[in-house]
Amino acid sequence: MGITAVIRSVSHHVPTRRVTNEDLSKLMETSDEWITERTGIKERRFIEDDSVTTSTLGEAAARAALEKAGWDAKDVDLIVVATLSPDLYFPGVGVLLQQRLGCRTIPALDIRAQCSGLVYGLSCVDGYIRSRQAKKVLLVCAEVQSPVLDLTNRGRDMAVLFGDGAGALTIEAVESLSASEAGRGIIDSYLGSDGSGAEVLCMKLPGTARPGFIKSSDIEEGLVHPKMDGKVVFKNAVTRLLETAQVLLMRNKVTPDQIDLVVPHQANLRINEMVRQELKLPPEKVFNNIQRYGNTTAATIPICLSEAVAEGRLKEGNLVLTLAFGAGFTWGGNLIRW
Ligand code: ACO
Secondary structure, rough: OOOOEEEEEEEEOOOOEEHHHHHHOOOOOOOHHHHHHHHHHEEEEOOOOOOHHHHHHHHHHHHHHHHHOOHHHHHEEEEEEEEOOOOOOOOHHHHHHHHHHOOOOOOOOEOOHHHHHHHHHHHHHHHHHHHHOOOOOEEEEEEHHHHHHOOOOOHHHHOEOOOOOEEEEEEEOOOOOHHHHHHOOOEEEEEEEEEEEHOEEEEOOOOOOOOOOOOHHHEEEEOOOOOEEEHHHHHHHHHHHHHHHHHHHHHOOOOOOOOOOEEEEEOHHHHHHHHHHHOOOOOOOOOOHHHHOOOOOOHHHHHHHHHHHHHEEEEEEOOEHHHHHHHOOEEEEEEEEE
C-alpha cells in the first residue's frame, strides 16, 4: 500500500527588532531607493541580543508548529533542521532542538543546502516517510545571519540582503488517505547542485580549507563575512528556478494554471518576478514577503507558507510549488497537495 507525507502544520517566528533600509543607510553608503529598486526589500528582522540563537528561533517556530498540529514533542520520531548559521561549529542544531523541545532520543539530522534548505529538507523527509523510517517528522529551517554580516561599506552588497528568522513544519506519514484527504501530501521533489559555483557565494571561515584554521588577521581582513558575485548568482538563480518548475510540472503532467500558489525562495523580488512572467502566472499566484524580512536563507519558504496559510491564500487541497536556489550552488523544488 502507498504511503504519503502530509504536511500537518506550518509556523514561523521572527525577532521583534525591525531594521529598515533607512537604519542601514546610517551604517553604510546605501539608500532605501537602491535597496528597494534592486531587491524589493524594505526592512528585515535582526536578533534583539546575543541570547537569541538559531536554535532559540527554531525552537519558537517548532513549538508553534507542534501546537497547531496538536502534537506533543514526544510524538516526533525524526528532527530535520536546515540552516547555514548553526549555533555551534559542531554539533548541529538538530540535537540542540531535540534537547530544547524535550523530544525522545530520536534521530536528529542537519542539512547544509543554504537557501535550498527547505526544498532539500522536504525531499529528505519524504524519503524517510516513504521508506517507513519515520512517521511524525519535525522540519525546522532557522537562521541567525545578522552577526556575521559586514555592516560597513566593505560589505554593503551583502549586508542589505539578509535577515534572521525561522519556520517549522510537522509532516506525517499517512498509510491510506481518507476520501476527504485524497491526493494530499508531497507529490514530487526535484533537486540539483553545481559545486563549480561554490566560491561565487560563500563564507570561507571558519573552515578547514584555511591553513591554521582561523587567524586574527582573517578577522581584520573581513574573511569571516559572506561574499558573493551577485550578478552570477542572479543569472543562475533565474535559470535553475525555471528548470525546476519545468521539470516538476512536466514530470507530473501539471500545467502552470493548475498551480494554486508558487512559493519561491526570497532572494530578490526581481528574480521571482522574472520566474513568474516566464511561467505566465498572475501576481496573486506567487507569494512574496521579501519586502518585510529580506533573505532569511533556509527560512524564507516556511515563513512564506506560514503567512500564506494565515492570510487564507493557502488552503487544504491547494496545489503548491516551492522553488529555491542558493549557495553551493544548490537548487530544487517540491510539488505538494496541501
Ligand atoms: N547600496 C548602494 N550601492 C551598492 C550596494 C548597496 N547596498 N551594494 C552594491 N552597490 C553598488 C556597487 O558597488 C555597484 O557600484 P558601481 O556600479 O559603482 O561598481 C552598483 O551598486 C551596482 O552593483 P551590482 O552588484 O552590479 O548590482 P546588481 O544590480 O547586480 O544588484 C544584487 C546586486 C541585489 C546583489 C543582485 O545581484 C542580486 O540580488 N543577486 C542575487 C542574490 C541571491 O540570489 N543570492 C542567493 C541567495 S543567498 C544564499 O543562498 C545564502
